[in-house]
Each structure stands twice: as structure tokens, then as C-alpha cells.
Amino acid sequence: MAPNVVIIGGGFAGSSAARILHHHFNVTLIDTKDYFEFTPSILRLIAHPHHAGRIRAKHHDYLKHVRIITHSATRITRKDVHTPTTIHPYDYLLITAGAHYGTPLAGKAIYNGVQTSTYPRARDILSTGAKTLIIGGGIVGIELATEILQAYPQCKLTIAQGGPVILPRSPRKAQVYATKHLTTRGAQILTNTTITHRTAKGCTTRTGATIEADIIFICTGIQSNTEHFRPFLTNSLDQRGAINVHPTLQVIGQHNVLAAGDITSIPEEKLAQCAQEQGSIAAQNIIRLAQGKTTLLTYKPRPRPVLISLGETDAILTYKTFTLTGRVPSLLKHA
Numbered sequence: 001m002a003p004n005v006v007i008i009g010g011g012f013a014g015s016s017a018a019r020i021l022h023h024h025f026n027v028t029l030i031d032t033k034d035y036f037e038f039t040p041s042i043l044r045l046i047a048h049p050h051h052a053g054r055i056r057a058k059h060h061d062y063l064k065h066v067r068i069i070t071h072s073a074t075r076i077t078r079k080d081v082h083t084p085t086t087i088h089p090y091d092y093l094l095i096t097a098g099a100h101y102g103t104p105l106a107g108k109a110i111y112n113g114v115q116t117s118t119y120p121r122a123r124d125i126l127s128t129g130a131k132t133l134i135i136g137g138g139i140v141g142i143e144l145a146t147e148i149l150q151a152y153p154q155c156k157l158t159i160a161q162g163g164p165v166i167l168p169r170s171p172r173k174a175q176v177y178a179t180k181h182l183t184t185r186g187a188q189i190l191t192n193t194t195i196t197h198r199t200a201k202g203c204t205t206r207t208g209a210t211i212e213a214d215i216i217f218i219c220t221g222i223q224s225n226t227e228h229f230r231p232f233l234t235n236s237l238d239q240r241g242a243i244n245v246h247p248t249l250q251v252i253g254q255h256n257v258l259a260a261g262d263i264t265s266i267p268e269e270k271l272a273q274c275a276q277e278q279g280s281i282a283a284q285n286i287i288r289l290a291q292g293k294t295t296l297l298t299y300k301p302r303p304r305p306v307l308i309s310l311g312e313t314d315a316i317l318t319y320k321t322f323t324l325t326g327r328v329p330s331l332l333k334h335a
Contacts, residue, residue: 041055
């Protein structure tokens with residue numbers, strides 16, 4: 001009988017691994033959604049909900065020989081994975097549960113910037129011309145801001161960035177271009193600004209300043225989705241709760257448990273292309289482990305091209321110190 005492989009998470013890493021592994025093992029995929037979602041394009045849904053059909057695919061449609069469990073994994077042991085209704089034994093486990101933005105504020109109309117299930121309510125608020133605050137000036141915050149400015153130009157939009165510049169890991173040319181794109185469309189960018197409290201009419205910063213806001217999007221403070229797994233992974237997590245892995249993607253301290261994608265502590269930009277490659281390598285290493293091989297593949301972080309959307313007709317492409325802006329990278333983004 002073929003060994004059991006359980007995969008937690010059906011994003012780029014998990015789905016990539018499942019497509020390889022189902023030929024060799026009894027594979028169970030546990031995911032909170034019953035579909036794969038092309039996450040680089042999800043921010044477009046804040047303005048165009050019909051776009052969902054173009055970026056989602058039911059797991060059953062492309063993983064016909066994989067057992068799909070639409071639940072959260074609530075516990076991991078050395079032998080099995082627990083969901084609310086079932087226990088799933090494994091010989092090999094791959095953890096690809098991703099990450100999320102923490103919500104450090106309490107109050108009304110506060111949304112996770114990439115949680116698409118909340119977008120319908122957010123669209124209702126934005127359509128009223130709401131004062132909008134985006135906390136976080138990284139790639140997600142900037143892409144979300146441009147989508148909102150294009151679809152809801154009546155909104156007064158503010159970006160609060162904790163550091164001195166937006167897009168802090170991008171080349172200077174990209175930072176300047178994005179800043180000009182946003183400010184010429186009416187956005188206000190507040191750098192060196194940390195939000196501490198939600199008030200009735202907006203937010204308070206660490207310096208005591210007030211920012212008016214009817215709706216807030218959190219696009220900073222990324223946290224790995226390991227909260228349910230920490231008892232099992234106690235000695236395998238970094239200070240942020242991300243999973244430490246060997247270059248073979250085996251979890252530190254484990255032999256038959258691997259991790260891939262945004263949930264790991266691998267020091268690199270968390271991109272779909274990285275997660276997909278890691279999922280493939282992890283899958284091939286599971287096959288090698290099952291065959292008794294001692295030589296495994298390794299994953300090596302390296303600079304990657306990064307494509308930053310600025311609405312439907314503008315974008316930024318960066319690679320190391322190179323930066324290309326304008327219509328051409330936009331065509332690549334939406335191809």
C-alpha cells in the first residue's frame with residue numbers, strides 16, 4: 001500500500017506539491033478553501049469582484065486523485081493531523097499553510113488587506129467615498145492603494161508606513177515612481193508613522209497625531225499560520241513563529257515533516273514563484289525519502305524579478321537594482 005502524505009495548505013506550494021505527489025502516494029490536502037487562488041491578482045477583487053472566476057480553480061478540478069478536506073488543521077502529532085471532524089494519519093507531512101497579516105487594532109471597519117472574504121463589506125464602505133487608511137507601504141499596501149484609487153477616486157486615501165520610505169526592499173527608482181503615481185492621484189503618504197489606536201473617527205499615531213479614517217486596511221505585520229501547530233513545532237519556530245527548515249525543506253528537528261512557502265523562515269521576499277519552487281522541491285524530496293535515498297534536493301534563496309501592479313495600466317518591474325516602469329510591465333502583470 002502506498003504511504004500517506006498529508007499537505008496542509010492549498011496555495012502555490014501545497015498545490016504544486018500535490019500535483020507531483022498524487023502519482024506516488026495517497027495524498028490528502030487540507031485547506032480552508034475548496035479552491036486554489038492566484039494570490040498575486042487577488043487585490044483586483046476589491047474593485048472587480050467578477051475577476052474571482054479568472055483567478056480561482058476548484059481543487060477537485062486539477063487534483064482528481066487527491067483527497068480534499070475543506071477544514072482548518074487544528075493539531076499536529078508525530079503520526080497524524082487533526083481537523084475538526086477527522087484525524088488524518090501520515091507517513092510524510094508537508095506544511096504549506098502560508099501566512100497572514102496580524103490585526104493589531106481593535107475597532108470597527110478594520111480589514112485584513114488580503115482577506116478577500118471581507119471585500120464585499122469593504123466595497124460597500126469604499127463606494128460611499130470613505131476616508132481610507134492603509135497601514136503598511138510594502139508591495140501589498142501599494143498595490144491595494146492603487147486599486148482603490150482607480151476604482152473609488154472619490155475616496156480620500158492615506159498610507160501610513162512605519163519606515164522612512166514605501167517599498168523599502170525595492171530600488172530607489174521604484175520607490176520614487178510609486179510615490180509619484182500615488183500622490184498625483186490624491187493619496188497622502190505618511191512615513192515614519194506607527195498607528196497605535198483606533199478611535200471613533202480614525203486612528204492615533206505613536207506621536208499622538210490623529211488620522212481620520214472610515215475604513216482601515218492592515219497590510220503589514222505578516223505572521224506565519226503556525227498558531228495551531230506550535231506544541232508540535234516548539235523547537236522548530238523562529239521568534240516570529242515561522243518554521244525553520246533545512247535547505248532540503250525538512251523542518252528542523254524532523255525527518256518526515258517538511259515545510260514550504262510563506263510559512264517558513266527562509267529569508268527572502270515571499271513571492272508566489274518562490275513558494276511554487278519550494279513546493280516542487282519538497283515533493284521531490286518526499287519521494288526520495290520514501291525511496292530510502294539519503295541525497296535530497298536543496299532550495300537556495302536568490303534574487304527574483306518582482307512585478308508591482310499600479311492599477312490596470314501601470315506597473316513596476318524590478319530585478320536586483322534594475323527597474324522598469326510603465327505600460328510594458330503592466331502588460332506582463334495582467335497577461
